[in-house]
Amino acid sequence: MTLGPRLLVFSDLDGTLLDHRTYAWQAAAPALERLRLAGCGVILASSKTAAEIAPLRDAMGLADWPAITENGSGLLEPGADGTEGAxxxxxxxxxxxxxxxxxxxxxxxxxxxxxxxxxxxxxxxxxxxxxxxxxxxxxxxxxxxxxxxxxxxxxxxxxxxxxxxxxxxxFGGTKADRMDQMIERYRPEHTLALGDAPNDVAMLERAEIGVVVANPASPGIPPLAGEDSSGKTRGRIIRTHGEGPVGWAEAVNAILDDLATTKDP
Incomplete structure (x- = not known):
């Protein structure tokens, strides 16, 4: 039986993996490469269209993974270019x-x-x-x-x-709905979701670890179940100090460090 990835990452784009103002993602490039070398999968999940996500996915080196498009209403399969009908x-x-x-x-x-x-x-x-x-x-x-x-x-x-x-x-479909489909398809050992806005909440709550990436320009996400608001310990839901791709890399690297020191049973 083929084993799934140890970690499957679901990530929003705007304000999360992409800087809210510049749309740059390069600050997260080393963390993306670290995920690739560790055999982890990254599935982009965004309100963006397939036509927008396809070139971004290629540039990030994620073309072998599907992407969740238009807030979960669509799915861009690996290698597809997003030019289907409408x-x-x-x-x-x-x-x-x-x-x-x-x-x-x-x-x-x-x-x-x-x-x-x-x-x-x-x-x-x-x-x-x-x-x-x-x-x-x-x-x-x-x-x-x-x-x-x-x-x-x-x-x-x-x-x-x-x-x-x-x-x-x-007409329906959310990031969390598509996330469930992808978990069923790939059967990872662990799941991580990162987002910055209210439409990411269900995805964050569905993952084993959810990360709220700092974005002062977003409507914000209120405290969620599983979050340690005291800041004394790391709950199942955590928040970054850095914004956008800087915060994204901050969280991903910390979680990869934890996994590296955790042996599977």
Whole structure:
């Protein structure tokens, strides 16, 4: 029987493995290489599209692993380039059009608008607009009507998730749902999840170890079950001091150090 990796890592991108402002990930490159040499797997899990994640995954040396796309609504298999069709997205846009007004999705924006809201380059903004399964966007209506809009969306069968920048609507599927599928597929000995925003909470709670990566620009994650708020011991949920890829590397290296000194039964 083929043994799974000793550690399977699930990682959010924006504000976690990628710097919130610059989108750089290179500060985490040594930790990524250390994971590779140790035979550990890394599965990216993001609200980004397959078209966005595929080149990032290649650059990070993770092309042999799948990636969770569009907040769990899609899955990019190893080696795939993310250029499949988008019938689901067209149906989603039609469902959103039937909701009360006030939500401005990526499909309502130009790629220049997306670049302005995110800091992405124009080419990267075009890739961000290549949706297949979900629609991120901004609430641009009156604040007093936001909760009613969200309730109507949920009544219509849509899943609503708040990320670090955008509100995302989809027909369902979460990062945690896809995480369960990947754990079943690869059967790792240990699991680690890292994220910075509310849409990462279920993934963090599902993992053996969850890491909240510091990101002052994120809506933040409240204290979670299994977290030692006193800071005296390390609970099952931990928080980094460093932000973005610096904090990501900080946590991954500490956990790899622990595993290196822990013998399997």
């Amino acid at each position: 019938q689901t997205y067209r149906e989603l846009r039609a469902a959103i059009a039937r909701l009360p007004k006030g939500f401005t999705g990526f499909g309502d924006m130009t790629h220049q608008d997306i670049a302005a809201h995110t800091g992405l380059t124009p080419d990267d903004a075009i890739r961000a607009q290549a949706r297949q399964f979900s629609e991120p966007g901004l609430w641009t209506g009156p604040d007093a009507e936001r909760d009613a809009f969200l309730a109507t969306a949920q009544d219509a069968g849509l899943t609503v998730q708040q990320g670090g920048r955008f509100l995302t609507l989809s």
